[in-house]
Amino acid sequence: MSAYPQALANHLSREVTTVCHCWRLTRADGMVSGYTDHDRALTVAGLTFEPETGFSASEARETLGLAVDTVDVEGALSSADICDEDIAAGLYDGAKLETFLVNWRRPEQSVLLRTATIGKITRSDQRFVAELESLTRALEQPNGRYVGRACDAELGDQRCRFALSKQGFTGTGVVSSREGDGTVVVTGLEAFEPGWFCHGVLVRKTGARAGRSERIVDHRRDMRGIALVLRPGAGPEIRAGDTFSITAGCDKSFATCKAKFSNAVNFQGFPHLPGNDVAYSYVVEGGQFDGKPIVP
Structure with a gap:
């Protein structure tokens, strides 16, 4: 339970109170913004909380034990900070949201009620509903590794240790046009074989969303030129004239890691x-159980 400052506790003991809720949102990229269900802007601890979003919250609860408590926050996509494209791009996934109770007549009288993490977000009719999960959510996340045939590292990270600075594994280009199916026609990658950047990462260098990275589904050459198919639902559209950098793709297989x-x-x-068929099969004549590698 939150410890209420004495001044705020005295105010809450009155028959008539002037309190509201404020939410401080911290995204994974470090951007901090504030919102309130009051009808005017409030400044608390040096941060301005906007009223235009029309935030409203459902019933909140805190239970004993390790169960994950949830509360929904609803608002309109009318704030300059919150737009449908950013939500679709996942910028608010896993963001931290702190809920404050504030005396709007004296904003210095405030208390932190709870800290939560944004989970599922649904959008419709220019509104959104964000499900807030308590900090015990982290206890439900897997903390170990899954044992599987595919690689679970990202190309070029500390576990992969591949040097992307090697010649031929990165490139730059310019978008010539964008098709309706998520395909962009580009220039600057003529020296690379088709498929080289399949499963790779494209990072925008210019444009309205400079710095945004997107996964590449396919890389081919057709009558239009060099075409890249971006993963659907990646957020704001990339436009003609935008420049980008690109890294070679890896499908996480041992064969690709070895050959490419x-x-x-x-x-x-x-x-x-061994796969499930091998693990649960009977020993039969002619079966290969000599201990040799399954993948050469």
């Missing part, structure tokens, strides 16, 4: 793991 990147020694999967 010569990095088999750092492969972070278990390519020789």
Whole structure:
């Protein structure tokens, strides 16, 4: 339970109170913004909380034990800080939201009620509903590794150890046009074979969403030129004239790691793991159970 400052506690003991809720939102990229269900802007601890969003909250509860408590926050997509494209791009996934109780006549009288993490977000009719999950949510997240044949590292990270600075594994280009199916036609990648950037990452260098990264589903060459298919639902559209950088793609298989990147020694999967059919099958004549690698 939150410890209420004495001045705020005295105010709450009156028959008539002047309190409201304020929410301080901290995104994963470090951006901090404030919102309130009051009808005018409030400044608390140096941060201005906007009233235009029309936030409203459902019943909140706190239970004993390790169960995850939830509360819904609803608002309109009318704030300059919150737009449908950013929500679709996942910028608010896992963001921290702190709920304050504030005396709007004396904003210095405030108390932190709870800290939560944004979970599921649904959008419709220019409104959104964000489900807030208590900090015990972290206890439900897997903290170990899954044992599987595919690699679970990201190309070029500390576990993969592949040097993306090697010649031929990165490139830059310019968007020539964008098709309705999520395909962009680009220039600057003529020296690369089709498919080289499939499963790779494209990072926008210019445009309204500079710095945004997107996963590449396909890389091909057709009658339009060099075409990249971006993963659907990636957020704001990339436009003609935008520049980008791009890194080679990896499908997480041992064969690709060995042949394309010569990095088999750092492969972070278990390519020789027997499948379910082998694990649950009977020993039969002619079966290959000699201990040799499944993947050469």
